[in-house]
Amino acid sequence: MNRLWIENGTFVTMDDARPIIKGHMVIEGDRIQYLSEQAPTIENAARLDGRGLVFMPGLINTHAHSAMSLLRGYSDDENLQVWLEQKMWPMEAKYTDADARWGTALAVIEMLKAGTTAFVDMYDRMDIVAQVVEQAGMRGMLTRGVIGLCPPDVQTAKLEEAKQFAKDWNGKAGGRIRTMMSPHAPYTCPPDYIARIIEAAHELQVPLHTHMSESAAEVEQNVKDYGCRPVEHLDKLGFFSRPSLVAHGVHLTDDEIALLAEKGVAVSHNPASNLKLASGVARVPELLKAGVTVSLGTDSAASNNNLDLFDEIRLAALIHKGVSGDPTAVPAYEALKMGTVYGAQAIGQASDIGMLKVGMKADFIAIDSEQPHFYPQTEMISHLVYAGSGRDVKHVWVDGEQVVRNGICTLIDEEQVLAEAQRCFERLSQH
Amino acid sequence: MNRLWIENGTFVTMDDARPIIKGHMVIEGDRIQYLSEQAPTIENAARLDGRGLVFMPGLINTHAHSAMSLLRGYSDDENLQVWLEQKMWPMEAKYTDADARWGTALAVIEMLKAGTTAFVDMYDRMDIVAQVVEQAGMRGMLTRGVIGLCPPDVQTAKLEEAKQFAKDWNGKAGGRIRTMMSPHAPYTCPPDYIARIIEAAHELQVPLHTHMSESAAEVEQNVKDYGCRPVEHLDKLGFFSRPSLVAHGVHLTDDEIALLAEKGVAVSHNPASNLKLASGVARVPELLKAGVTVSLGTDSAASNNNLDLFDEIRLAALIHKGVSGDPTAVPAYEALKMGTVYGAQAIGQASDIGMLKVGMKADFIAIDSEQPHFYPQTEMISHLVYAGSGRDVKHVWVDGEQVVRNGICTLIDEEQVLAEAQRCFERLSQH
Numbered sequence: 001m002n003r004l005w006i007e008n009g010t011f012v013t014m015d016d017a018r019p020i021i022k023g024h025m026v027i028e029g030d031r032i033q034y035l036s037e038q039a040p041t042i043e044n045a046a047r048l049d050g051r052g053l054v055f056m057p058g059l060i061n062t063h064a065h066s067a068m069s070l071l072r073g074y075s076d077d078e079n080l081q082v083w084l085e086q087k088m089w090p091m092e093a094k095y096t097d098a099d100a101r102w103g104t105a106l107a108v109i110e111m112l113k114a115g116t117t118a119f120v121d122m123y124d125r126m127d128i129v130a131q132v133v134e135q136a137g138m139r140g141m142l143t144r145g146v147i148g149l150c151p152p153d154v155q156t157a158k159l160e161e162a163k164q165f166a167k168d169w170n171g172k173a174g175g176r177i178r179t180m181m182s183p184h185a186p187y188t189c190p191p192d193y194i195a196r197i198i199e200a201a202h203e204l205q206v207p208l209h210t211h212m213s214e215s216a217a218e219v220e221q222n223v224k225d226y227g228c229r230p231v232e233h234l235d236k237l238g239f240f241s242r243p244s245l246v247a248h249g250v251h252l253t254d255d256e257i258a259l260l261a262e263k264g265v266a267v268s269h270n271p272a273s274n275l276k277l278a279s280g281v282a283r284v285p286e287l288l289k290a291g292v293t294v295s296l297g298t299d300s301a302a303s304n305n306n307l308d309l310f311d312e313i314r315l316a317a318l319i320h321k322g323v324s325g326d327p328t329a330v331p332a333y334e335a336l337k338m339g340t341v342y343g344a345q346a347i348g349q350a351s352d353i354g355m356l357k358v359g360m361k362a363d364f365i366a367i368d369s370e371q372p373h374f375y376p377q378t379e380m381i382s383h384l385v386y387a388g389s390g391r392d393v394k395h396v397w398v399d400g401e402q403v404v405r406n407g408i409c410t411l412i413d414e415e416q417v418l419a420e421a422q423r424c425f426e427r428l429s430q431h
Numbered sequence: 432m433n434r435l436w437i438e439n440g441t442f443v444t445m446d447d448a449r450p451i452i453k454g455h456m457v458i459e460g461d462r463i464q465y466l467s468e469q470a471p472t473i474e475n476a477a478r479l480d481g482r483g484l485v486f487m488p489g490l491i492n493t494h495a496h497s498a499m500s501l502l503r504g505y506s507d508d509e510n511l512q513v514w515l516e517q518k519m520w521p522m523e524a525k526y527t528d529a530d531a532r533w534g535t536a537l538a539v540i541e542m543l544k545a546g547t548t549a550f551v552d553m554y555d556r557m558d559i560v561a562q563v564v565e566q567a568g569m570r571g572m573l574t575r576g577v578i579g580l581c582p583p584d585v586q587t588a589k590l591e592e593a594k595q596f597a598k599d600w601n602g603k604a605g606g607r608i609r610t611m612m613s614p615h616a617p618y619t620c621p622p623d624y625i626a627r628i629i630e631a632a633h634e635l636q637v638p639l640h641t642h643m644s645e646s647a648a649e650v651e652q653n654v655k656d657y658g659c660r661p662v663e664h665l666d667k668l669g670f671f672s673r674p675s676l677v678a679h680g681v682h683l684t685d686d687e688i689a690l691l692a693e694k695g696v697a698v699s700h701n702p703a704s705n706l707k708l709a710s711g712v713a714r715v716p717e718l719l720k721a722g723v724t725v726s727l728g729t730d731s732a733a734s735n736n737n738l739d740l741f742d743e744i745r746l747a748a749l750i751h752k753g754v755s756g757d758p759t760a761v762p763a764y765e766a767l768k769m770g771t772v773y774g775a776q777a778i779g780q781a782s783d784i785g786m787l788k789v790g791m792k793a794d795f796i797a798i799d800s801e802q803p804h805f806y807p808q809t810e811m812i813s814h815l816v817y818a819g820s821g822r823d824v825k826h827v828w829v830d831g832e833q834v835v836r837n838g839i840c841t842l843i844d845e846e847q848v849l850a851e852a853q854r855c856f857e858r859l860s861q862h
Contacts, residue, residue: 069803069806070807072804072806072807072809072814072818073809073810073813073814073817074809074810076762076763076810076813076817077752077758077759077762077763078758078759079758080758083758106803106806107803109803110803110804113802113803272749274753275749275750275752275753275754276748276749276752276753276758276817277752277758278752278753278755278756278757278758278760279753280753280756281753281754301804301818304817304818305813305814305817305818306804306817306818307804308804308818308820311745314742315749317707318703318706318707318746319706319750319753321508321706321707321708321709322705322706322707322709322710322711322712322750323706323712323754324709325709325711326709327508327509327510327511327514327707327708327709328508328509329709331507331508332507332508370849371544372500372537372538372540372541372544372845372848372849373503373541373732373737373738373739375500375503375537375849375852375853376501376503376852376853376855376856376857377853378503378504378505378856378860379504379505379507382504382507382736383503383504383736386504386507386707386735386736386737387503387732387735387736387737387739389739389820389822391820391822391823392822414803417803418801418803418806421806421807422806422807422808424807425807425809426807429809
């Protein structure tokens with residue numbers, strides 16, 4: 001079995017018992033076998049000089065639509081409904097398999113190079129997405145998001161496709177790929193259709209994912225259409241009877257927050273997307289205080305417009321202070337947990353990823369700390385949160401395999417991806 | 432005279448007449464001599480292949496306290512008054528010349544590498560700051576910030592020092608250094624002292640800079656102490672009778688905004704610092720609408736905690752949308768102007784810097800655009816604002832001289848700066 005000994009590194013473990021270790025880590029196969037101040041006594045290990053590097057768990061992006069990266073910058077300065085219905089959907093209607101492939105690949109290389117090792121992806125043509133994830137060596141929690149604003153036979157066909165995908169790919173790529181079921185949102189799926197998707201999730205024993213309470217308009221519409229707000233609506237339909245992850249959760253009442261906490265629902269906070277689309281600022285300090293697992297997502301590159309989770313971490317640490325007026329809201333360590341430990345909890349993989357700890361999966365990143373913004377080298381967690389960037393990531397490992405070396409993806413041809421993504425967008429924008 | 436011909440580049444000019452030019456730029460000495468789609472007909476020029484690079488004006492940081500970079504991460508999660516009075520001031524009281532030198536050098540290399548070519552610095556030991564700026568090849572608008580909470584003889588000594596500095600260094604380093612006069616803030620300077628500083632600025636014909644209306648508490652205190660809010664207070668003292676730049680301006684009424692517009696006062700918006708210290712969110716859309724020049728500042732690394740102006744540009748484009756609920760607030764191009772053109776206006780140098788235009792100073796940067804977050808290569812201004820980072824900067828020129836080449840400072844020894852800054856902090860934190 002392959003062994004890697006990282007010598008004399010600084011390890012930001014995200015393990016409360018010992019958040020920072022200056023010492024040594026040994027990877028054996030796909031797991032962390034040793035982590036200590038003391039040097040190990042082992043033989044037959046490749047060695048990596050850890051000086052000048054800070055190692056930490058790979059970041060976990062809990063809400064993305066990767067293939068939309070082809071639409072980066074295509075529609076700025078619009079509100080959510082216009083952006084979605086007048087800009088995104090018409091372009092996405094023209095997508096071919098090639099667009100899904102190269103759009104996803106573009107997102108995957110952007111994420112990997114910026115230190116994201118696992119991500120949740122909700123989109124269609126998911127077999128293609130899964131193939132790209134498998135090839136690139138990344139970890140994915142993948143789901144075919146279904147929109148139910150269509151005739152019953154189309155609804156059924158989409159549901160079957162989503163189930164088939166969830167069945168086919170769960171546990172594939174050596175366990176790196178897992179699956180979920182996803183109604184796109186309460187406002188794009190009739191209640192009976194959501195109920196059928198929940199039933200399928202029970203049948204397949206997979207978690208549920210959806211967009212929820214992203215904009216005030218959508219919450220109002222829900223009240224108009226169904227007589228209650230989205231949280232109660234989903235609860236009544238049984239959504240929270242399965243492990244569930246809801247994206248956004250911007251507009252929540254105290255009662256809704258309490259219910260999410262009680263039901264163990266995880267929230268994917270997407271600060272950049274929520275700000276850019278003027279959806280608002282989620283009540284993250286209240287969610288955290290209530291005990292809700294709050295993770296971080298980039299949303300798509302079409303509403304962000306980048307997939308660097310370090311940006312979301314910094315935003316999460318900054319905006320809630322400024323908006324609440326409380327400078328102690330969301331401290332740096334909590335923000336970094338949202339991008340790691342809480343992300344792992346949100347996708348039900350907290351025993352395997354999100355920390356550097358003996359026995360856990362070797363999903364981790366190395367950051368070049370010999371840069372002015374990391375000096376003086378004192379509070380490294382603070383520095384990572386308030387001064388760090390995905391561009392500081394030098395190496396990335398997933399499942400023990402090095403997928404980024406010196407800033408370059410090892411398993412996927414970056415130049416080809418950039419060229420093909422450019423070609424796809426040019427074709428999409430011509431027709 | 433030295434000549435540089437940049438061939439086949441993409442130039443984001445920030446000149447409304449033609450914001451993007453794909454073509455050629457020629458630098459002669461310290462100025463842009465040619466910029467066009469067509470190749471020039473010149474001889475005896477060094478050539479640079481511009482393919483894969485996006486060129487734009489160097490960024491202008493209009494509020495900084497560089498030497499405080501030694502205190503990066505030293506006090507997170509505190510409000511402004513505690514952070515300042517209990518954490519910063521006691522540490523700063525221990526500063527020696529060496530701390531000022533290496534703290535400033537650390538900030539300067541961080542800014543240059545991240546594409547900032549000009550900055551406003553308000554601090555003390557300004558001769559040392561000016562020496563570092565001169566050596567590093569940067570452009571500086573420097574000022575000895577004075578705090579008047581001291582006996583009259585000390586006040587006078589500080590004022591004399593500030594005047595002497597403003598006199599000695601104005602126009603030095605080949606014109607790269609200019610000076611201002613600065614009372615630290617209305618709450619740290621008695622009115623008669625502010626009046627004396629204004630008088631000195633008139634005498635020396637230099638602009639004025641100060642902190643103003645950063646926190647709600649400070650505005651309240653001003654009303655209690657002087658019977659009016661800070662804008663009226665400064666106006667009565669004659670502050671705005673000189674070209675003036677105020678940092679923060681978070682808590683402003685409609686009337687105050689109107690007065691700032693009428694008097695031609697420029698505001699340095701510091702979004703990250705204001706969020707981190709929970710000071711609030713400045714009314715930037717209203718300021719811009721009123722015709723106030725709004726530029727961007729990082730504030731010090733102790734309250735940010737980085738000096739990458741791309742972060743401030745993105746924040747400015749994001750937070751005002753999310754907080755106002757208007758997704759069209761502060762569009763990408765406007766945010767980029769805040770970091771360039773408006774920055775130049777704020778320091779009275781709009782005829783020389785902030786744009787790529789024939790006849791202007793050659794202060795510009797080259798960004799490596801062959802990266803996934805800049806693809807598809809469509810809306811480059813949007814990409815720079817929403818996806819760009821100081822880490823994407825490859826080359827930097829100031830006054831026609833290349834001060835960063837392939838990400839490395841050419842005139843200042845980065846390794847030495849990091850080592851000395853570390854040593855300074857360790858000594859400061861021991862005593």
